[in-house]
Amino acid sequence: MDVRLTYENGTIRVGAGGSDAGEPSLPPLPGVETDPRSGTPRAPAYRYAAIRRALAVAGVSVDDHVLDASDRAAADAGLPDALATDYELREYQREALDAWRDAGDRGVLELPTGAGKTVIAIRAMVELGVPTLVVVPTVDLLDQWQRELEAEFDVPIGRFGGGEQRREAITVSTYDSAYLKAESVGDAFEFVVFDEVHHLGGEGYRDVARLLAAPARLGLTATFERPDGAHETVAELIGERAYALSVDDLAGDHLAPYDIRRIEVELTPDERDRYDAKQGVFVEYVRDAGITFASGSDYQKLVRRSGNDPAAREALLAKSEAREIMMNARRKVDRLESILDRHRDDRVIVFTAHTDLVYRLSERFLLPAITAETGATERREILSRFREGTYGRVVAANVLDEGVDVPDANVAVVLSGSGSEREFTQRLGRVLRPKDDGGRAVLYEVVSAETAEERVASRRR
DNA sequence: TTGACTCAACATCCTTTGCTACAA
DNA sequence: TTGTAGGTTTCCATGTTGAGTCA
Incomplete structure (x- = not known):
C-alpha cells in the first residue's frame, strides 16, 4: 500500500497512491479527519511531521509531495x-x-x-x-x-x-x-x-x-x-x-549586573480621598455580587456582566478611575525629579502606563517623549539622538516594551505599569546590555503606598 | 512615496470572599 | 445530603500595532 500526501490550503490531504485504486486503509493518523463535503481525509498542516512519523512506524510507504514548493525554492x-x-x-x-x-x-x-x-x-x-x-x-x-x-x-x-x-x-x-x-x-x-x-x-x-x-x-x-x-x-x-x-543566570556575565530599587510614595490627601471612594465602589460591588477572582478569566465575567448590569459597569469605571489616580500620583512626579537629579550623567528611560502622564513629564522635565501617537519618522529621530548621546533621557508609555530596537541605557524608572511579568522583564531588559565600564544597571520602581498598586507590583516580580 | 485615516487584533483589566440550582 | 457546576451569544476602558484605503 502506498499513501499520497499533498498540501492544500493549510491542510495535509491524505490520499491513495498511484499503485492501487480507492481509499487506502490507514493506520490512525494524528489530527486526520474526513472532510464531510469531499470525503477526503485531511489534517491541519501543522500535523505534517507527526503524520510522517505515524506512517513510518506503521511501515506504510509514502508518496510525499507536501514540500515540493519548498524543494523547488531550495x-x-x-x-x-x-x-x-x-x-x-x-x-x-x-x-x-x-x-x-x-x-x-x-x-x-x-x-x-x-x-x-x-x-x-x-x-x-x-x-x-x-x-x-x-x-x-x-x-x-x-x-x-x-x-x-x-x-x-x-x-x-x-x-x-x-x-x-x-x-x-x-x-x-x-x-x-x-x-x-x-x-x-x-x-x-x-x-x-x-x-x-x-x-x-x-x-x-x-x-x-x-x-x-x-x-x-x-x-x-x-x-x-x-x-x-x-x-x-x-x-x-x-x-x-x-x-x-533567566536574567539572573546571565547577569554579571553576559548581561550587566543590576539592582532593583522600590520607592513608595504617599498619595496626597486629595488623591487619597478620591482613591478610597472609587476603590470602595468597586470592592463593595465585588463583595455584594459574590464575585471571586480564583482564576484570571473571572475578571472577564465581570466585564461581560457590565454589558447589561449598570452597577457592574459603574464598578468597573470606578476601578478604572482609582487605577488612574494611583498610577499617576503627584508625588511620583516629584520623586522622578530627584531620581533624574541623581542620575544627571546616566542614560535614563522613564516608563509609564498612560500617555497623559508621558506628556506631562515631557513638559515639566523637557524630556523627549514617545507614545503610540508619535509618528515613525519622529520616533526614529528621537531614538537615534538617544543612541548618539544628544539626548540622555527619554520618556515613553508602553511603546518601548517590545519589538523596537532601543539604544542602550543604564537606568530605568518604572513610574507605572501593569501586573504583567512580561512587561516588567522587557523593561528591565532595556538596561541590561553589558556596560563598557562593567557598571551596574538600576531599575527604580515607584509605587503608591497603600493602594492596589502594591499587589500589582508584587505580581509582576 | 507619504501621511492621515479607519479598522481589527491583541494585551491588560483582580478581592481576601463563600451564592444557587441541580444531579448523584 | 453532598458535591459540583454555573452561563452569555463578545468587550466597562486604554494603549499599541499592522494592514488597507484614499488623497
Whole structure:
C-alpha cells in the first residue's frame, strides 16, 4: 500500500497512491479527519511531521509531495550551500540549540533580552539548510531581521509586511502578513522561526502555525508562559520549552549586573480621598455580587456582566478611575525629579502606563517623549539622538516594551505599569546590555503606598 | 512615496470572599 | 445530603500595532 500526501490550503490531504485504486486503509493518523463535503481525509498542516512519523512506524510507504514548493525554492536559491556563518556560539547558546535539536527540531527557547536569540536561529538555519520563514510581531523587528540575514547570507531575503509581499527561500514576515498569506505559502518552507513566540497564543495568530506544514519549528521568547494559559497551545503547535535561562543566570556575565530599587510614595490627601471612594465602589460591588477572582478569566465575567448590569459597569469605571489616580500620583512626579537629579550623567528611560502622564513629564522635565501617537519618522529621530548621546533621557508609555530596537541605557524608572511579568522583564531588559565600564544597571520602581498598586507590583516580580 | 485615516487584533483589566440550582 | 457546576451569544476602558484605503 502506498499513501499520497499533498498540501492544500493549510491542510495535509491524505490520499491513495498511484499503485492501487480507492481509499487506502490507514493506520490512525494524528489530527486526520474526513472532510464531510469531499470525503477526503485531511489534517491541519501543522500535523505534517507527526503524520510522517505515524506512517513510518506503521511501515506504510509514502508518496510525499507536501514540500515540493519548498524543494523547488531550495534548488533555485542554491540551498544549503548558500547558507553559512562564521559566528561562534557562546556556550549557553550552543546548549540551547542542542536542546532544540534533541527535541526533534521543535520547541521554544526562553532566553532574556540581549542573550542573542537571533544568532541561535541563524545557526539553526545554517545547520538545517532549508527554506525558512521568520515571523516577527512588528515592522521594526522585520527590518532588523532582514538586515541581519542580508549581512549573514549571500541570498536574497524575501519579505511579507510593511507594504511588501516578496517571497524568497529565506523570508521574513510580520504575524499579520503571515496570517494573511499562510494558506498560500504553507508548503514553501521547511523551517519556521517565531520571534517573540508568546504572541502565537493570540486567537488569530495561532492559525499561522496551524496552516504551515514546516516540520522544523523554533520559538524564541524572553517570557514563555502567559497568564491566560495559552502557552500550552503554543507548545502544541511549536513544541515544548526546550531550554530556558533567566536574567539572573546571565547577569554579571553576559548581561550587566543590576539592582532593583522600590520607592513608595504617599498619595496626597486629595488623591487619597478620591482613591478610597472609587476603590470602595468597586470592592463593595465585588463583595455584594459574590464575585471571586480564583482564576484570571473571572475578571472577564465581570466585564461581560457590565454589558447589561449598570452597577457592574459603574464598578468597573470606578476601578478604572482609582487605577488612574494611583498610577499617576503627584508625588511620583516629584520623586522622578530627584531620581533624574541623581542620575544627571546616566542614560535614563522613564516608563509609564498612560500617555497623559508621558506628556506631562515631557513638559515639566523637557524630556523627549514617545507614545503610540508619535509618528515613525519622529520616533526614529528621537531614538537615534538617544543612541548618539544628544539626548540622555527619554520618556515613553508602553511603546518601548517590545519589538523596537532601543539604544542602550543604564537606568530605568518604572513610574507605572501593569501586573504583567512580561512587561516588567522587557523593561528591565532595556538596561541590561553589558556596560563598557562593567557598571551596574538600576531599575527604580515607584509605587503608591497603600493602594492596589502594591499587589500589582508584587505580581509582576 | 507619504501621511492621515479607519479598522481589527491583541494585551491588560483582580478581592481576601463563600451564592444557587441541580444531579448523584 | 453532598458535591459540583454555573452561563452569555463578545468587550466597562486604554494603549499599541499592522494592514488597507484614499488623497
